Amino acid sequence: MTYEEQVKLFEQYKELVTPPERKEKELLPPLPNAVEGRVVTRFAPNPDFVIHLGNARPAILSHEYARKYKGRFILRFEDTDPRTKTPIKEVYDLIKEDLKWLDIRWDEEYIQSLRMEVFYEIAKELIKKNGAYVDTCELEESKKLIKEGIGCPTRENPVSWQLEHFEKMIEGYYGEGEAVLRVKTDLKHPDISVRDWVAFRIIDTGKHLHPLVGDKYVAWPTYNFAVSVDDHLMGITHILRGKEHTQNATKQMFLFNHMGWKYPTAIHFGRVHFEGFIMSKSKIRELISKEPNRFWGYEDPRFGTLRGLRRRGILPQAIKQLILEVGIKGTDTRITYTNLAAINRKILDEKAHRIMFVYEPQEYTIVTDVPLESKVPIHPSSEKTRVYTIKPRDKICINKSDSNSKVVRLLGLGNFMVEGDKLRYIGSDISIVKEHRVPIIQWVPCTQNVNVSVYRPSGLDLLVQKGYSELGILDYKVDDKLQFIRYGFVRVDQITDNEIKVVFAHE
RNA sequence: GCCGCGGUAGUAUAGCUCGGCCAAGUAUGCGGGCCUUUCGAGCCCGUGACCCGGGUUCAAAUCCCGGCCGCGGCACCA
Numbered sequence: 111m112t113y114e115e116q117v118k119l120f121e122q123y124k125e126l127v128t129p130p131e132r133k134e135k136e137l138l139p140p141l142p143n144a145v146e147g148r149v150v151t152r153f154a155p156n157p158d159f160v161i162h163l164g165n166a167r168p169a170i171l172s173h174e175y176a177r178k179y180k181g182r183f184i185l186r187f188e189d190t191d192p193r194t195k196t197p198i199k200e201v202y203d204l205i206k207e208d209l210k211w212l213d214i215r216w217d218e219e220y221i222q223s224l225r226m227e228v229f230y231e232i233a234k235e236l237i238k239k240n241g242a243y244v245d246t247c248e249l250e251e252s253k254k255l256i257k258e259g260i261g262c263p264t265r266e267n268p269v270s271w272q273l274e275h276f277e278k279m280i281e282g283y284y285g286e287g288e289a290v291l292r293v294k295t296d297l298k299h300p301d302i303s304v305r306d307w308v309a310f311r312i313i314d315t316g317k318h319l320h321p322l323v324g325d326k327y328v329a330w331p332t333y334n335f336a337v338s339v340d341d342h343l344m345g346i347t348h349i350l351r352g353k354e355h356t357q358n359a360t361k362q363m364f365l366f367n368h369m370g371w372k373y374p375t376a377i378h379f380g381r382v383h384f385e386g387f388i389m390s391k392s393k394i395r396e397l398i399s400k401e402p403n404r405f406w407g408y409e410d411p412r413f414g415t416l417r418g419l420r421r422r423g424i425l426p427q428a429i430k431q432l433i434l435e436v437g438i439k440g441t442d443t444r445i446t447y448t449n450l451a452a453i454n455r456k457i458l459d460e461k462a463h464r465i466m467f468v469y470e471p472q473e474y475t476i477v478t479d480v481p482l483e484s485k486v487p488i489h490p491s492s493e494k495t496r497v498y499t500i501k502p503r504d505k506i507c508i509n510k511s512d513s514n515s516k517v518v519r520l521l522g523l524g525n526f527m528v529e530g531d532k533l534r535y536i537g538s539d540i541s542i543v544k545e546h547r548v549p550i551i552q553w554v555p556c557t558q559n560v561n562v563s564v565y566r567p568s569g570l571d572l573l574v575q576k577g578y579s580e581l582g583i584l585d586y587k588v589d590d591k592l593q594f595i596r597y598g599f600v601r602v603d604q605i606t607d608n609e610i611k612v613v614f615a616h617e
Numbered sequence: 618g619c620c621g622c623g624g625u626a627g628u629a630u631a632g633c634u635c636g637g638c639c640a641a642g643u644a645u646g647c648g649g650g651c652c653u654u655u656c657g658a659g660c661c662c663g664u665g666a667c668c669c670g671g672g673u674u675c676a677a678a679u680c681c682c683g684g685c686c687g688c689g690g691c692a693c694c695a
Binding site for chain 2: 190287313439464491544593598
């Protein structure tokens with residue numbers, strides 16, 4: 111049948127065909143294998159650094175899905191490496207603050223370093239199931255044997271031997287590198303890192319004190335072991351994490367199979383590149399320790415940490431919306447600040463009060479016969495205004511770049527002719543402004559104003575722009591977000607006796 | 618090198634499971650206009666994409682094969 115014939119036929123029987131409804135678009139796609147009321151997700155950060163935009167993705171998505179399906183959301187600190195990823199005592203709380211700021215509430219909270227006995231017990235069970243062995247070969251020898259598909263000869267020792275030697279590991283009989291517990295996997299697995307992966311290793315906590323448990327333990331579970339055990343014990347049904355973990359799922363599966371556990375549904379999404387922002391933990395740590403005077407710690411607005419973004423005036427709702435839009439795709443995403451700013455602006459515009467701010471002041475004398483009263487609304491949709499009285503011969507400042515026009519309208523005050531260093535009042539009829547496209551500009555009295563410094567992050571630099579704002583800015587407090595008219599959105603950062611410091615958010 | 622995942626406008630995302638409602642939707646960006654006592658917001662118009670090549674089919678962004686490109690992993694890190 112040709113296409114034309116089909117169309118003809120279709121027209122004939124049109125009424126009999128009900129077109130399928132277009133699926134309704136939800137912000138989040140449905141979660142595979144999800145049953146309402148039974149979804150359990152978790153966010154599992156290492157408390158060695160605060161949350162940045164990249165970590166916010168698993169945090170927000172895990173939380174959001176748990177809520178969507180009326181399930182549970184668990185916060186779990188994964189702090190089982192006091193040697194190379196040393197947890198920081200203060201950071202446990204900083205992370206919790208970051209999450210609360212994002213409006214993420216967790217139903218349960220765990221810290222892995224406080225669960226060591228659990229890990230030891232499960233390890234022993236695993237050994238009894240012949241699923242693990244103590245490897246006492248030299249590290250290089252071990253690696254070589256695994257590569258050859260054989261493994262350390264102790265692999266074949268009886269369970270009793272394994273239990274005995276694992277006990278010795280826990281008791282501190284071995285020093286660093288002298289013994290590890292390995293999970294028995296496929297010694298022919300194409301990915302060598304999957305072959306008999308390490309479940310426990312010795313860390314000399316006398317040298318590398320753990321911030322919570324000090325030197326109490328020397329046999330520490332690796333990430334893959336601790337994650338597997340906890341994901342099972344805590345009843346996690348869905349794991350949402352970055353794709354750097356895809357291979358870990360393969361490794362963990364062996365442990366789950368040994369133990370007869372069911373592996374959760376795992377979703378791995380791509381990496382988040384935040385253009386123009388530093389997100390690397392090590393890089394940020396290096397910068398703040400090397401140049402403590404130049405950077406404001408974790409909160410520096412030049413960093414992609416949540417704290418940095420907060421200090422810039424980015425709202426948590428904007429971050430959440432951005433992450434939900436990005437979703438759970440496996441591809442990497444390049445997020446730009448412009449994108450985040452667009453969302454932020456939309457939210458901020460409705461509530462940020464307006465303030466007049468002049469940064470390249472040009473002084474003018476007002477020429478008028480009678481005193482003028484200006485009324486500028488604190489927000490375009492607000493009845494509330496700020497009132498200033500301008501008397502004849504008062505001096506006001508406008509931006510130099512605004513002074514090119516022959517006629518200007520000073521916002522809230524009226525229309526003026528520009529005559530040399532004088533501004534002659536010519537009435538306040540708005541219609542001539544529309545008719546002649548007269549620029550409507552912001553202004554401040556030269557004598558009565560407030561010193562303002564605007565901090566503008568620009569790559570690794572922090573530019574400072576000084577200027578004056580109307581007195582109305584004194585009504586606000588630290589962390590308030592304002593819109594400087596015809597300039598951009600800012601966040602009040604610091605108020606001192608002679609100056610207000612604000613951080614520039616975006617236009 | 619080996620193993621795995623993925624490629625829709627500048628960016629992000631929808632559609633791909635079940636081929637035709639897709640001459641590809643949405644947001645942002647960019648250009649223009651309207652409105653407006655802010656160059657903001659809002660409204661309107663425009664701009665711009667299915668990685669490439671084969672195959673299957675009346676019909677392919679969607680299925681199959683090959684190539685190319687990108688990303689992740691290859692630790693006694695998480």
